[in-house]
Amino acid sequence: MTNLSEEVSNLIDKKRTLFTQLSDQIWEFAETRFEEFRSADLLCEALEEEGFTVNRGVAGLETAFIASYGSGHPIIAILGEYDALAGLSQQAHSNKFEPIVKNGNGHGCGHNLLGVGSLAAAVAVKEYIMEHKLAGTVQFFGCPAEESGYGKAFMARDGYFKDVDAAFSWHPSTMNAVMHSTANAVIHAHFKFKGRSAHAAAAPHLGRSALDAVELMNVGVNYMREHIVDEARVHYAVTNTGGMAPNVVQADAEVTYLIRAPKPDQVRDLYDRVADCARGAALMTQTKLDFEIQGSCHNLIPNLTLEKVMHEHMQQLDFPTVSENDIKFTQAIYETLTEEEKHTAALQSGKKMAVQLAERPIADFVVPFSEKETFMGGSTDVADVSWNVPTAQCVTSTWAFGTPFHTWQAVAQGKTEYAHDAMLLAGKAIACTAITAIKKPELLENAKKELAERLDGETYTALIPKELTPVQYKQKEYQTI
Known part of the structure; x- marks a missing residue:
């Protein structure tokens, strides 16, 4: 050698x-x-x-x-x-x-x-x-x-x-x-909530806050942490708070999550539970929910x-x-x-x-x-x-x-x-x-x-959905940034 x-x-x-x-x-x-x-x-x-x-x-x-x-x-x-x-x-x-x-x-x-x-x-x-x-x-x-x-x-x-x-x-x-x-398997998922804007002081009862939904989802996931395997990790970042005006009920808000666990079946299960927290938050706030997996690995x-x-x-x-x-x-x-x-x-x-x-x-x-x-x-x-x-x-x-x-x-x-x-x-x-x-x-x-x-008999099945394609950028767009 x-x-x-x-x-x-x-x-x-x-x-x-x-x-x-x-x-x-x-x-x-x-x-x-x-x-x-x-x-x-x-x-x-x-x-x-x-x-x-x-x-x-x-x-x-x-x-x-x-x-x-x-x-x-x-x-x-x-x-x-x-x-x-x-x-x-x-x-x-x-x-x-x-x-x-x-x-x-x-x-x-x-x-x-x-x-x-x-x-x-x-x-x-x-x-x-x-x-x-x-x-x-x-x-x-x-x-x-x-x-x-x-x-x-x-x-x-x-x-x-x-x-x-x-x-x-x-x-x-x-x-x-x-x-x-x-290393941990991971699922990267993005959650979008759609509510209804209104004057936060004059007519708050007409509004449905998407930002409230994001916060309630995060609270639910944080309570979940006690009941997951020790090696699991769940992180999030709020990517859209719905604007800068506190006197407007936020009609749109978004949060992105990284969900990790040692095995693919464990991370799939955790993803489902996080998604349930999002569904519950949407029900509590009467907002609409849209979410998707954006990436993953084993x-x-x-x-x-x-x-x-x-x-x-x-x-x-x-x-x-x-x-x-x-x-x-x-x-x-x-x-x-x-x-x-x-x-x-x-x-x-x-x-x-x-x-x-x-x-x-x-x-x-x-x-x-x-x-x-x-x-x-x-x-x-x-x-x-x-x-x-x-x-x-x-x-x-x-x-x-x-x-x-x-x-x-x-x-x-x-x-x-x-x-x-x-x-x-x-x-x-x-x-x-x-x-x-x-x-x-x-x-x-x-x-x-x-x-x-x-x-031991397991076979590879991608955690990324078959229909998912990554965000596509164009070189000319990049060069102008």
């Missing part, structure tokens, strides 16, 4: 400038869900330059694509994301909150790194297949809207992973490790068979030396964290490691692999892939120790040298594992057997 690690490292390192420039450009674009037109175009053009055949607009998603190289089986999927988050605009290389554009977008989850790190892996696998004349296909899946649109779930629903033999991905983080974890299915191989490769890859300037910057970022954030990071890493990283807050080592399954309260649409095909993921230290996800601190570090290093480390780990899977059919067979055992 040492020779493979060296060869893959050389393949990726010789194109380092290309990959870092792509990542930095996507950081600049900072496009949110289903609006990633420039980011998707940039990645597609880069893949075409590298000899991939690109199929754009898959699953009815304008910013989704599949780039392929090779022929026949095994077919290896490498997953890439490139969507940003709203409200997280931030200057790069700054250790203070410093938005570029007030309320603008920013890559607070590092997907500018994620997509390009995966692209680097795909290019390396392509080069290896070509050089060694191997049978098999590598596919880069351009997956939009992970943050709130569930692009992979739409792709899985429409059968785009049915012929794939294994899938690999990664995520920016504060550690270098191979993930062995599950719980994540880990795969020890592939994860162990990925960890072995990760151990053999050298983590680049971090410069003193970068160490100073990570220290400055670490000092922006609250004591509670530092304490939470220490609990997650362990006391001994936390002491070490508090002084030098960049992880340049690989965390030992554990077969003990962990649980993430959040959700990821990688899960829908993992129900269809054996899937493995790693994380790398693109951020200073303790950096919370979805924060300005994560955005500020998105163009640093150590973030680029960690991005390419992930690409190398994925490429090595993918090549090993291509060369060893028995590895794939064992991974598929493990997936079947974990599913």
Whole structure:
């Protein structure tokens, strides 16, 4: 495996400038869900330059694509994301909150790194297949809207992973490790109430308040929280309060919900109960109710068979030396964290490691692999892939120790040298594992057997309704914003 690690490292390192420039450009674009037109175009053009055949607009998603190289089986999927988050605009290389554009977008989850790190892996696998004349296909899946649109779930629903033999991905983080974890399934639903406006003082009896309905629904759901499984999570945001005038009975109001639970059947049940709270609120206020699922994803299915191989490769890859300037910057970022954030990071890493990283807050080592399954309260649409095909993921230290996800601190570090290093480390780990899977059919067979055992007779049925299509944006509309 040492020779493979060296060869893959050389393949990726010789194109380092290309990959870092792509990542930095996507950081600049900072496009949110289903609006990633420039980011998707940039990645597609880069893949075409590298000899991939690109199929754009898959699953009815304008910013989704599949780039392929090779022929026949095994077919290896490498997953890439490139969507940003709203409200997280931030200057790069700054250790203070410093938005570029007030309320603008920013890559607070590092997907500018994620997509390009995966692209680097795909290019390396392509080069290896070509050089060694191997049978098999590598596919880069351009997956939009992970943050709130569930692009992979739409792709899985429409059968785009049915012929794939294994899938690999990664995520920016504060550690270098191979993930062995599950995550909550989620349903994202939107509720609209329609009432009747009236003068709130002169004729309140003529009005029917949609805002009252939203508030009553939320109260009902909050009382429900005591009677759901411990791992479940229910969050909401009022997206339309019906206006700014208190002397008008609000005729329209809307609320959006994320409903999470460890299993698909549990999240379906919770969704039905939340919907009943909405129906009850509509009855109490004599308003009309309209609601729909806007997206969803399953719980994540880990795969020890592939994860162990990925960890072995990760151990053999050298983590680049971090410069003193970068160490100073990570220290400055670490000092922006609250004591509670530092304490939470220490609990997650362990006391001994936390002491070490508090002084030098960049992880340049690989965390030992554990077969003990962990649980993430959040959700990821990688899960829908993992129900269809054996899937493995790693994380790398693109951020200073303790950096919370979805924060300005994560955005500020998105163009640093150590973030680029960690991005390419992930690409190398994925490429090595993918090549090993291509060369060893028995590895794939064992991974598929493990997936079947974990599913234990369950089959994948998308939580997204068949008739649902995501919001469609036009590129010309985006460019005028």
